[in-house]
Amino acid sequence: MKYYLSSYKFGNRVDKLIEMLPQGAKVGHINNSKDWTTANPKIRNNHLKEEMEFINSLGFISEHLDLKKYFGEENKLRNKIASLDGIWICGGNTFVLRQAMKLSGFDNIFTELQKRADFFYGGYSAGVCILSDSLKYIEFVDDPNDFPYKEIKETIWEGLNLFDYGILPHYDSDHPESEEIEKEVKRCIDNKWLFKTMRDGEVFIIE
Template sequence: MRLYLSSFRIGDHPDRLLGLLGAGPGEIAVIANAMDSAPAEVRRAGVELEMSALAGLGFRPRELDLREFFDRPGGEVDSVLAAFPAVWVRGGNAFVLRYAMARSGADAALIARLREDSIVYAGYSAGACVLAPSLGGLELCDVPRHVTETWGGEPVWDGLGILDHAFVPHVDSPGHHETELCGRVAEHYRANGTPHRTLRDGQVLLIDGDEAGIKAGII
């Protein structure tokens, strides 16, 4: 299993992301559905920002919009994902992203690909948070009702369960507007005995087979 999970944006260890691929940068699917509840122009600008950053590392990024696979026969998104050796899942609202993954079938497809180690999963903030066993606690920083307001459906509270702990980004990161809210999430997890990791912006949780640890960056 290969994961590159950053607190914010690419983080301070892009060399380790490239190292997970072995063959060097190639095509990478960009999943930006965590921004689906944002105005269209804001979402579009967010996608372009990710595309530019990844292209700067030598990748050939292409958006994989999970909305195109809503309520379509199972396996379609899996077939499209099969063409990519890596996926980049950007931040935004974790509940909105998780709903899109569930309704498109991307959750099952990604879990299968990760378990067979045929894809690198990389991303930040919400893109990492959805890998936890549960999204419980994230309502302190993200708004679950945005799922209903956007699609009329109910939020999905189960995470993908790839990680055995919660992921809390932006902690002790004074330059980020959500650092206080994420600090409250971490406090909630500590008070309830929920296993979790906290990351400052710049830090990355890197998992490569048996290797797991927080790679500290310069804030």
């Protein structure tokens, strides 16, 4: 699988992003990190629309891939993702995103997708933090006790385990969460946890 991992939005390597997928590629946009209980639906939908329009402007075909529609329907989601060339996962609450991934079976499907050299995984903030072995690194940035889905009422601490360290976005950046990220960096150092920081605009690319 190919990865385009940005600290915030699409970052400063959009030129590379265009090269990572063929023109006309189908990209599923996963917005479930913005399902937190106090989210403003209008703002959430506006962000979704803006990002999908941007993806389309790059020559790709985006569609909203709402994991809520696949809760308890893992095979249905697996078949849907098989029809796509890639996914884009936006920022928000990483713990909420993890719940949606668990309930839909996305976490199991992700393990299978890693074997596909042609599949694209792009995202920012929560969409990147979710790839760590644990969500402990961002416990005081995202609320781990927000449960918007009735099926889950306990925090899931395990990430998707692509990385055995934490990724801390928005570091030393003009972002509302930058101050809290600084505190998380100190906590990682104090606990001797491995981590990497990302400044807004920065992108990690894995091919």
